[in-house]
Amino acid sequence: MDKEIGKICIPGMRLSLSNKEFISGPGTYELKGYIYATLAGILKMEEDEKTKATIISVESPRTPSVLPKAGDIVTAKVTVVNSRLVQCMILCVGSSILVRPYKGVLKKEDIKSTDKDRIDPYKCFRPGDVILARVLPMTEIHWYHLSTAENELGVVIAVAEGSPQGISMVPISWSEMQCPKTLVKEPRKVARVIPENINQTMFKDSKESNKESIDVK
Amino acid sequence: MPLDYRRFNGPEDSVSYKRYTNKYYKGYDELYKELVDDKGRRKDGRALDEARSMCMFFARTDLISQAKGSAYIELKKTKVVCSVFDPREIPHQNEFSQLGQLYCEVKFAPFSCAQQRRPHVDAEDKSLSVALRQALEPTVCRHLFPNYQVDVFVYILEHDGACLAAAINAAGLALANASVPMYDIITSSSVAIIGKKVFVDPTEAEEHLAMMSPETEGTNHGIITMSMLSELKQVSDFVQIGSMDIECVTEAMDILEKECENIVPNIQKVLVHNVVQSFNQRKQLEAEAKEREIALNVKMEEWKKLLNAG
Amino acid sequence: MAEIYKLIHPLKYFNDYISREIRPDGRKFHECRNIKLNVNSLKTAEASAVVKCGNTTVVCGIQLELASPKAEEPDFGYLVTNLELPALCSSKYRPGPPSDHAQVTNYLVSNIIVNSKCIDLKDLCIVPDKLAWVLYCDMVCLDNDGSLVDACIIALISSLKTLRLPTVTYDAETEDINVDPDIRTPLKVYGLPVATSFSVYKLPERDILITDPSIYEEEMCGGIGSNFIVCSNQSLLCGTQKFGGSNLPPESQEEALKISRDRANVVEKVIETCLANNCEINEI
Numbered sequence: 007m008d009k010e011i012g013k014i015c016i017p018g019m020r021l022s023l024s025n026k027e028f029i030s031g032p033g034t035y036e037l038k039g040y041i042y043a044t045l046a047g048i049l050k051m052e053e054d055e056k057t058k059a060t061i062i063s064v065e066s067p068r069t070p071s072v073l074p075k076a077g078d079i080v081t082a083k084v085t086v087v088n089s090r091l092v093q094c095m096i097l098c099v100g101s102s103i104l105v106r107p108y109k110g111v112l113k114k115e116d117i118k119s120t121d122k123d124r125i126d127p128y129k130c131f132r133p134g135d136v137i138l139a140r141v142l143p144m145t146e147i148h149w150y151h152l153s154t155a156e157n158e159l160g161v162v163i164a165v166a167e168g169s170p171q172g173i174s175m176v177p178i179s180w181s182e183m184q185c186p187k188t189l190v191k192e193p194r195k196v197a198r199v200i201p202e203n204i205n206q207t208m209f210k211d212s213k214e215s216n217k218e219s220i221d222v223k
Numbered sequence: 224m225p226l227d228y229r230r231f232n233g234p235e236d237s238v239s240y241k242r243y244t245n246k247y248y249k250g251y252d253e254l255y256k257e258l259v260d261d262k263g264r265r266k267d268g269r270a271l272d273e274a275r276s277m278c279m280f281f282a283r284t285d286l287i288s289q290a291k292g293s294a295y296i297e298l299k300k301t302k303v304v305c306s307v308f309d310p311r312e313i314p315h316q317n318e319f320s321q322l323g324q325l326y327c328e329v330k331f332a333p334f335s336c337a338q339q340r341r342p343h344v345d346a347e348d349k350s351l352s353v354a355l356r357q358a359l360e361p362t363v364c365r366h367l368f369p370n371y372q373v374d375v376f377v378y379i380l381e382h383d384g385a386c387l388a389a390a391i392n393a394a395g396l397a398l399a400n401a402s403v404p405m406y407d408i409i410t411s412s413s414v415a416i417i418g419k420k421v422f423v424d425p426t427e428a429e430e431h432l433a434m435m436s437p438e439t440e441g442t443n444h445g446i447i448t449m450s451m452l453s454e455l456k457q458v459s460d461f462v463q464i465g466s467m468d469i470e471c472v473t474e475a476m477d478i479l480e481k482e483c484e485n486i487v488p489n490i491q492k493v494l495v496h497n498v499v500q501s502f503n504q505r506k507q508l509e510a511e512a513k514e515r516e517i518a519l520n521v522k523m524e525e526w527k528k529l530l531n532a533g
Numbered sequence: 534m535a536e537i538y539k540l541i542h543p544l545k546y547f548n549d550y551i552s553r554e555i556r557p558d559g560r561k562f563h564e565c566r567n568i569k570l571n572v573n574s575l576k577t578a579e580a581s582a583v584v585k586c587g588n589t590t591v592v593c594g595i596q597l598e599l600a601s602p603k604a605e606e607p608d609f610g611y612l613v614t615n616l617e618l619p620a621l622c623s624s625k626y627r628p629g630p631p632s633d634h635a636q637v638t639n640y641l642v643s644n645i646i647v648n649s650k651c652i653d654l655k656d657l658c659i660v661p662d663k664l665a666w667v668l669y670c671d672m673v674c675l676d677n678d679g680s681l682v683d684a685c686i687i688a689l690i691s692s693l694k695t696l697r698l699p700t701v702t703y704d705a706e707t708e709d710i711n712v713d714p715d716i717r718t719p720l721k722v723y724g725l726p727v728a729t730s731f732s733v734y735k736l737p738e739r740d741i742l743i744t745d746p747s748i749y750e751e752e753m754c755g756g757i758g759s760n761f762i763v764c765s766n767q768s769l770l771c772g773t774q775k776f777g778g779s780n781l782p783p784e785s786q787e788e789a790l791k792i793s794r795d796r797a798n799v800v801e802k803v804i805e806t807c808l809a810n811n812c813e814i815n816e817i
Contacts, residue, residue: 011502016494018407018454044404046494066402067501105309136541147370148312229631233613237600237667243712287676288588289623306621333671334578334594376621381575
């Protein structure tokens, strides 16, 4: 049984020497020249391509209780939009789900990378939208600063005003989305989602229309 | 005591029926005689230096579905539940703090002791909570969640001695179960000292007597609880109540160190079992998801064909 | 992946399941979770029960005290029931005094016990106007995964059924009280109230009734706690509560009453089997 899973580690277990060949990775710490585990999970040894050193890390069966770090891509839900900033709740970090949502704030100038002085948050986000954003260094207690100033970041799921819950709009350009049912068009800061990453279940309803647009191209 | 309007209150003058039984009032000597029989065995059949951890220790994790991590520990009659939640914002905090905080709360169930406990937070709950926090702080990698706090809740269902030690053991297990980064496994044990006798892992009756001051002065009496990080060989918390001489304390520390180490394999076993179980579970889920994905892809191909045809 | 979907598209995720006539945990609409029951596992309480309905866990312990009866009701004893929802049972509760939800549930449980008349408070009186039993029944929820009231009632009733009162002798002249804990008589429990929780979910076309909802389902159906609680005591209704704004068609109500009656039979069997096993163990 154990062989199928791999080497099991528990907190405080001494894993290896810490030197040029072995580097401490996530889920481990260094003390007095040794690497120890901090999580209960499975030992992972990976070789770094540049330095040829082995990175020792421990993979936990659950999402480790750590917080979003600067540079991480997060999925968030917009809660408040005003003329200066957008507030949201961070739901996922990368592909791991947070049990407790954390507060994030997106300032007006961080929404787009171009035309910074003419950004209107109302034309980019609406409360309830699900967005992808990058975490900026933390400067305020309890608020994560976010940025969507990249083509791949912005709104991924949104529901048009007046359409029934559960029917999300389809992007038609980088600044507009359309509801497939009511055909209402609304302005958004749309994220260019890389097709491989599209979660098929997530877009089950809009699959057909999506594919049509791909086919047209 | 002010009336609690949020709960149903009984009559103010009610007293436990045990007060009216024949066996209620007992002298010190009588109680003392009850603890150990002629052969040096304790009431529950243990030797003086035998902890409950060997045969009566029971622990498991993943008890509470709503919590990130949870643990349950049973030392014969002492029963403790612990749950740990993900980091959350520290309420009413204005300053930036580099280290995350632990919020610990120890609560006794109203029916956990022989006398009914009123559901208010009393001094004992608070002091146990503080002791638990201090014991856990050195073992958690607090620098990984600055400005946030991890909640650790301990609920004592039944109290039969050594509840702080049980709470620390349960909390350590629950933290590891919740994947909160930790420097080491934490274990804890306690002893009660009455005169020359050292009761390892005491029961409630033994603790009660150890806290009573005997009539002859200068006798050692009291309770010591110690928690240790096993791999790093560090003492994270040491609480001594009562009066005793220094030799007695150093002697007790040696015993406690050994006891703490005895518990480690128990905790390790539970954790390893837990990891194996969750990975097997995940594997199964992944296999199911893969099946579904394949089915979905087949459907997708069909759709594509239809689209191309039409 | 499903977890992420659930988080980002909560409504659609739930709709997808419900419209296919199945619940996210794989149950049918009217399938109840397994009940696990254990009595007298706590030794510090006079009587106790631990019940698990699915993941929902409730521990009940009874402690006995003596007091003089109220002046206005000299031949009545006391039955004090309290429900604790400590912060450890769900991430939604905060440490501190009982929340509104805890108080409401507490009131509901005590109401069901009082109204079903399963305990005659006169049985708890020892000497009228002088001495009466006080039963402190404390329920503690260790894991709140929905249908809390159901679990509380099962825990409370099974511990009441195992309770055995010590004999008390009261000297009228000297007012001396003497209790002999070795000779005990079981407390009479009349009937057996069983609560069944339902949630009402609104699909665009129709309303759907869900039996024994988990906390996630309760949340999806609008807010904290179940929408609809039916409590029957041996095929007699002894309390029906309907919360929330969603409307309930009369057909669903009849269906709910029928389901609750069936469930009461099942629960009764569970309790009886458990108590019978417990008696056997005691005899050995």
